[in-house]
Amino acid sequence: MTSTVQPLYLEDMAVGRRFQSGEHAMDAAQIIAFAQQFDPQPFHMDDAAAQGTLFGGLAASGWHTAAITMRLQVTTGLPVAGGIIGASGDVAWPRPTRPTDVLHVVSEVMEVNPSRSKPDRGMVTIRSETRNQNGEVLQISTVRIVVPRRPGAAS
């Protein structure tokens, strides 16, 4: 497990290396504000309305959990040199994010593929779990990102 503020280059991305982010405390106001703007469904906006649904209570939009995961990785979890630029990925939400959850992200390098056509970069596959304060997994994502080589490093 590594927590670093040094920018990460392709050379730093060993398969199996792990990173842990800081924390983000969710609350009902954030859940409702995001939902009103991007996912205006009753179970994301009103606790009483959510009781009678699959969620059984107020739950964050999955895309809100994804957005907070991104924030945690950009600000604390995964300081990739030049930024985190994703090309594609997959995401699953095994359980809903609740108003009382405090989120953090644990990421692991799954695959490193130096580019054949562009010697200054590579593609890195990162698997991330977004967990709450009880260690329960709220989101699992696997994203392919572009990572530059360290300037001056042999290619």
Place this chain on the structure above:
Amino acid sequence: MTSTVQPLYLEDMAVGRRFQSGEHAMDAAQIIAFAQQFDPQPFHMDDAAAQGTLFGGLAASGWHTAAITMRLQVTTGLPVAGGIIGASGDVAWPRPTRPTDVLHVVSEVMEVNPSRSKPDRGMVTIRSETRNQNGEVLQISTVRIVVPRRPGAAS
């Protein structure tokens, strides 16, 4: 191509059926506001800073494009009875969303799987393209959602 305001049940989800959403006009202020909150990287917050990056100009966070796609589907594109509840999915961003883009979403039913254990519902796989006003594809997503059977329908 269908545009409907009738709630959709599992019985309405024929493989190949398509749905088209309304439109959402992006602008620089929205891109920057989302990025400041969820993806604070220079190429999502500052046009000048974005010039020297892979993006070559201000570009929305991919998670912002995903969130707007969700909004368009919830409000106009895919009126699933009981709401759109995703369990998992994948997403790709073949090109960045720009401040001048006007987005809409075209969705297609790819797969319908009635639940064996829960006769009142099924899982439906929806593939969606988020396109701009020139028909350029900004996001492709495939999401598995829970869809209820029509009440009173034979199972």
